[in-house]
Amino acid sequence: MVILSTVMSYQLLADLFTGTTTGRQSINGLAFMHGLHEVFLVGAVISVIAIVCSSLRGTEDKAGKPHISAEKISESRTVLSGVR
Secondary structure, eight states: TGGGGGSSOOOHHHHHHTTTOOOOOOOOHHHHHHHHHHHHHHHHHHHHHHHHHHHHHHOOTTTOOOOOOOOHHHHHHHHHHHHO
C-alpha cells in the first residue's frame, strides 16, 4: 500500500481496501494500474535479488544430515514392496 500511495492518496486507498469508500469518491483507474505495476515491479526486483542470493549459497550437504543414495532408496522400496 505504501508503493500505491505514491500515485494515489493514502486515505482513498485505505477506504478502498477496507470497503468504506463511498460513491462520491472516484478512483483514477490509470493511476491505480500504474501503482499496481510499480508494486509488481518491486516484487520482481526482490525476487531476482532472492534468486541471486540463493544461487550463491550453493548445494552443499548440511552437516549432521545423512546423504541417501539412489541405490539405498531403491533397496528400501524393494524391501517395503514385499511387506504387506
